[in-house]
Amino acid sequence: MTAGRMVTVYGAYGHTGRVVVARLRDRGFVAVLSGRDAGKLKALAAELGGEWDVRPAPVDDPAALDGALAGAAAVLNCAGPFATTAAPVVEAALRAGIPYVDVAAEIEANIDTFTGFGDRARAAGTIVVPAMAFYGGLGDLLVTAAMGEWTSADEAHIAYGLSSWHPTAGTRAAGAVSRERRGGRGVRYTEGRLQYHEDALPALDWPFPDPMGTRAVLGEFTMADVVTVPSHLPIPEVRTYMTVVAARDLSAPDTPAPAPADTNGRSAQTFLVDAVVRSGGRERRALARGTDIYAVTAPLAVEAVDRILTGRTRATGVASAGRIFDAPDFLRALSAHIDLELHR
Numbered sequence: 001m002t003a004g005r006m007v008t009v010y011g012a013y014g015h016t017g018r019v020v021v022a023r024l025r026d027r028g029f030v031a032v033l034s035g036r037d038a039g040k041l042k043a044l045a046a047e048l049g050g051e052w053d054v055r056p057a058p059v060d061d062p063a064a065l066d067g068a069l070a071g072a073a074a075v076l077n078c079a080g081p082f083a084t085t086a087a088p089v090v091e092a093a094l095r096a097g098i099p100y101v102d103v104a105a106e107i108e109a110n111i112d113t114f115t116g117f118g119d120r121a122r123a124a125g126t127i128v129v130p131a132m133a134f135y136g137g138l139g140d141l142l143v144t145a146a147m148g149e150w151t152s153a154d155e156a157h158i159a160y161g162l163s164s165w166h167p168t169a170g171t172r173a174a175g176a177v178s179r180e181r182r183g184g185r186g187v188r189y190t191e192g193r194l195q196y197h198e199d200a201l202p203a204l205d206w207p208f209p210d211p212m213g214t215r216a217v218l219g220e221f222t223m224a225d226v227v228t229v230p231s232h233l234p235i236p237e238v239r240t241y242m243t244v245v246a247a248r249d250l251s252a253p254d255t256p257a258p259a260p261a262d263t264n265g266r267s268a269q270t271f272l273v274d275a276v277v278r279s280g281g282r283e284r285r286a287l288a289r290g291t292d293i294y295a296v297t298a299p300l301a302v303e304a305v306d307r308i309l310t311g312r313t314r315a316t317g318v319a320s321a322g323r324i325f326d327a328p329d330f331l332r333a334l335s336a337h338i339d340l341e342l343h344r
Helices: 015-026 038-048 062-069 082-096 107-124 134-147 169-181 244-251 293-309 327-332
Strands: 006-010 030-035 053-056 074-077 100-102 127-129 155-162 186-190 193-197 203-207 214-219 237-243 270-279 282-291 338-343
Touching: 006 015, 006 062, 015 030, 015 038, 015 169, 015 293, 030 038, 038 053, 053 062, 062 082, 074 082, 074 293, 082 100, 082 107, 082 169, 100 293, 107 127, 107 169, 127 293, 134 155, 134 270, 134 282, 134 293, 134 327, 134 338, 155 214, 155 244, 203 237, 214 244, 237 244, 282 293, 327 338
Parallel strands: 006 030, 006 074, 030 053, 074 100, 100 127, 155 237
Antiparallel strands: 155 270, 186 193, 186 237, 203 214, 214 237, 270 282, 282 338
């Protein structure tokens, strides 16, 4: 194996895990297949063909997790719900002294990672990057890039223009856990803190740039960006929005899982993420366009691992994408997967 290029993928057999494994291989990494279900791991290895290092590890078995991470340069956690998997895998990464990256979109799980491991990871000189995914990671990078030299702002708005949303089984499971943890309440980031509420989500129109144009969205459709952005940027109001059509897909119990529609295995879903920051009457914007939110998560996460292992970082401890990486440079590195526009 190439020294320093072995990465353990926890949850390798899930929808996102499979795409991450493929992306790691494309980037010259050696993926170790790990997760809770030994049978699914063996089936994935057989499906992929060739020889794979398969290391089953239940989250409640620290010795097995240590074995899964042994010799790896980093661990990339793709196994939700992250309320169950994040803390044990972070603990194992700290014991191994290696970086940890996950693709968690669960607001509460991300808060747990920031609050529960910040001091320990910093003291150990270890890097932990939660929410390195379409939700949480991409929005944070876009807001940070839009900010430019600004050190603070009054508001940040991230509008998700999804043509549809066919959720994976993992997305549905993670959503159920989050709803249970917050007692079915909504959550918003306002006045510099997270606030839980029982209000109905406001319906409004968002002026997406052409050719998408104005679309009906749900306001306060709150995603992981309300954790990642305020973790390093002093912005008291962070709000996220979702196109109504995508929100309806997500809530419908019979919406099918994503299906491949091209030779790269991407679905037909398209997206436009519109990040706007405002300060003292001034406004700046960053936009990202692309195809398939799950397929985009893989290059985001793998690019993060590559930058961590090659020393292209700005912090240690628990840090979001916008804090630890050069946001504009990181986004430009994803040019094969997203079209980026910066308006400062």
